[in-house]
Amino acid sequence: MSLPPGTLFLLASALLFAIGTHGLVTCRHLLRKVLALNVATTGVFLLLVTLGRSGTTVDPVPHAMVLTGIVVALSTTAVALGLIVRLERRRP
Amino acid sequence: MDLPSTAVLVVVLVTLPLAAATLLFASGRQPRTLTLAAALLLTVAALALGWNVHIEGVSVHRIGGWAAPLGIHWQVTPSGTVMLLATALVGLAGAVYGAGYFLHRAGPEGRMARVFMPLWLFAWGGLNALFVAADLFNLYVALEVMTLASVALVALSARRMALQAAMRYLLAGLFGSVIYLLGVALLYGQYGVLDFDALATMLDPDDPGSRAGAVALTVGLLAKAAIFPLHFWLPGAHGRAEPPVSALLSGLVVAAAFYLMLRLWFGPLAGMLNFGAGTLLGVLGAGALLWGGVLALLQRRLKMLVAYSTVSQFGFAMLVFPLAVSGNRAPVLAGGTLLLANHALAKAALFLAAGTLVRASGSERIGQLVGFSGRARWAWLAVILASAALIGLPPTLGFSAKWLLLQAAVTEGAWWWLAVMLGGTLLTFAYLGRLLELALLDAAPGPSPPPVLTPALLAPALLLALLACVTGLWAFDFELDGKALARLEPGS
Numbered sequence: 001m002s003l004p005p006g007t008l009f010l011l012a013s014a015l016l017f018a019i020g021t022h023g024l025v026t027c028r029h030l031l032r033k034v035l036a037l038n039v040a041t042t043g044v045f046l047l048l049v050t051l052g053r054s055g056t057t058v059d060p061v062p063h064a065m066v067l068t069g070i071v072v073a074l075s076t077t078a079v080a081l082g083l084i085v086r087l088e089r090r091r092p
Numbered sequence: 093m094d095l096p097s098t099a100v101l102v103v104v105l106v107t108l109p110l111a112a113a114t115l116l117f118a119s120g121r122q123p124r125t126l127t128l129a130a131a132l133l134l135t136v137a138a139l140a141l142g143w144n145v146h147i148e149g150v151s152v153h154r155i156g157g158w159a160a161p162l163g164i165h166w167q168v169t170p171s172g173t174v175m176l177l178a179t180a181l182v183g184l185a186g187a188v189y190g191a192g193y194f195l196h197r198a199g200p201e202g203r204m205a206r207v208f209m210p211l212w213l214f215a216w217g218g219l220n221a222l223f224v225a226a227d228l229f230n231l232y233v234a235l236e237v238m239t240l241a242s243v244a245l246v247a248l249s250a251r252r253m254a255l256q257a258a259m260r261y262l263l264a265g266l267f268g269s270v271i272y273l274l275g276v277a278l279l280y281g282q283y284g285v286l287d288f289d290a291l292a293t294m295l296d297p298d299d300p301g302s303r304a305g306a307v308a309l310t311v312g313l314l315a316k317a318a319i320f321p322l323h324f325w326l327p328g329a330h331g332r333a334e335p336p337v338s339a340l341l342s343g344l345v346v347a348a349a350f351y352l353m354l355r356l357w358f359g360p361l362a363g364m365l366n367f368g369a370g371t372l373l374g375v376l377g378a379g380a381l382l383w384g385g386v387l388a389l390l391q392r393r394l395k396m397l398v399a400y401s402t403v404s405q406f407g408f409a410m411l412v413f414p415l416a417v418s419g420n421r422a423p424v425l426a427g428g429t430l431l432l433a434n435h436a437l438a439k440a441a442l443f444l445a446a447g448t449l450v451r452a453s454g455s456e457r458i459g460q461l462v463g464f465s466g467r468a469r470w471a472w473l474a475v476i477l478a479s480a481a482l483i484g485l486p487p488t489l490g491f492s493a494k495w496l497l498l499q500a501a502v503t504e505g506a507w508w509w510l511a512v513m514l515g516g517t518l519l520t521f522a523y524l525g526r527l528l529e530l531a532l533l534d535a536a537p538g539p540s541p542p543p544v545l546t547p548a549l550l551a552p553a554l555l556l557a558l559l560a561c562v563t564g565l566w567a568f569d570f571e572l573d574g575k576a577l578a579r580l581e582p583g584s
């Protein structure tokens with residue numbers, strides 16, 4: 001039995017998304033929450049790239065989206081980390 | 093004299109705030125005149141664009157002349173223009189208020205004064221981009237620009253409570269973005285397009301993959317628009333932020349996420365808006381209406397009351413979805429758009445006036461607010477006018493919006509939704525009436541000497557509230573235009 005191409009990647013992306021979502025809800029530490037969010041985002045990126053790969057040719061649009069998405073994720077993570085640092089400094 | 097073309101105005105509206113914000117940040121200084129000039133210029137550009145759309149109708153712009161899918165399309169629609177105009181008016185009022193609110197040039201307040209305007213301009217640029225974007229991925233980027241700037245604005249207030257609220261807002265907002273992006277990926281995997289028009293023609297409403305995509309897009313936006321039960325982050329973030337920030341976030345940023353829901357469900361996803369989907373969204377709205385309204389009734393702090401009122405009012409706006417399932421969708425879309433515009437003007441006025449009253453009273457508790465005396469009476473007048481618009485008394489914009497929705501409910505025989513709308517209006521009346529009763533019949537003397545209330549703290553709120561009250565007179569023209577609007581909006 002052979003799986004259709006890309007199945008492994010789709011499963012991996014679903015797993016990453018599930019792990020990330022689970023972590024975001026269950027982890028108490030803010031740093032872990034931010035990391036979990038990044039894991040979930042990576043799952044979505046993997047899904048996008050996998051969907052762009054199906055067929056004989058590679059669709060460039062998902063790649064462009066993921067590139068932009070990585071820049072956005074980097075910026076949001078930076079803001080989140082900055083906020084965590086400020087919160088820690090104000091710990092009573 | 094001819095106005096600049098719509099193409100030029102759209103580019104100005106999106107790039108000017110982002111460029112101005114970057115320059116102001118980089119320079120580190122913030123000449124008040126320069127920032128106010130940028131806000132004024134943006135408002136003039138939005139007004140000119142409104143005039144052009146009134147004359148020419150909808151228009152599409154291909155950035156750099158590139159065609160889809162690699163190129164980016166911007167679409168200037170009537171409903172988007174209404175939102176651009178509301179953003180400009182609230183944005184200008186917020187900028188003037190901010191210049192008057194952060195008094196000291198040194199210390200923490202000086203830092204707030206320096207950072208407020210650049211951050212607000214970033215959010216403004218994101219909002220404008222969102223209102224003209226017409227493809228799923230650009231909307232994702234615009235949403236992120238808006239969310240990041242908004243979180244930073246909440247964190248402007250350095251108190252620990254505000255920072256905690258900002259963190260909760262950031263996590264909720266980012267999780268909403270991830271789910272939205274998942275929806276984009278699912279729909280792109282199915283159809284290979286991002287463009288709204290192309291998606292509208294290709295979408296198969298019965299395909300499970302597309303349904304999953306639509307659900308993901310919607311859940312992501314529900315989290316960003318703080319729709320019950322995903323509203324948990326809003327009261328803290330809006331209630332604890334500085335007053336000009338609360339006004340901008342409650343009036344505009346939440347409305348932008350909701351506008352996107354309207355845009356999707358009346359555009360590319362219109363084929364999927366069946367009885368089940370419409371009822372589910374309506375039930376969530378009814379829940380928000382009730383939950384937000386009851387909690388608003390129970391609040392003791394002025395700004396928390398106003399923040400819970402936002403949860404309730406967006407629940408009301410959710411009722412457009414069940415009303416649009418069958419029958420004519422154009423008046424419902426017009427009603428929904430006007431409802432958002434009314435909320436933007438009235439809620440911003442309410443938050444700005446609340447900030448002034450809290451400063452005048454030296455306390456946030458509703459029982460300790462100063463009464464209808466001295467200069468504070470102008471702030472109270474703004475509160476009264478804004479309350480009238482939120483309740484929807486004639487001839488306010490809120491009345492026109494609710495009238496359009498009530499008419500739709502009557503023609504479709506949707507009596508349950510009609511009852512929910514009337515109940516929601518009564519609840520709004522109850523909590524705003526309680527506020528006025530508690531504060532005005534049992535007024536506190538306030539600190540002595542009374543804090544100085546400059547015109548910058550009074551005029552913006554009053555003007556916004558007045559605008560919400562008088563624009564209703566023209567809104568019935570918009571209802572007539574609503575028929576034209578239906579033809580022009582893509583996919584509806």
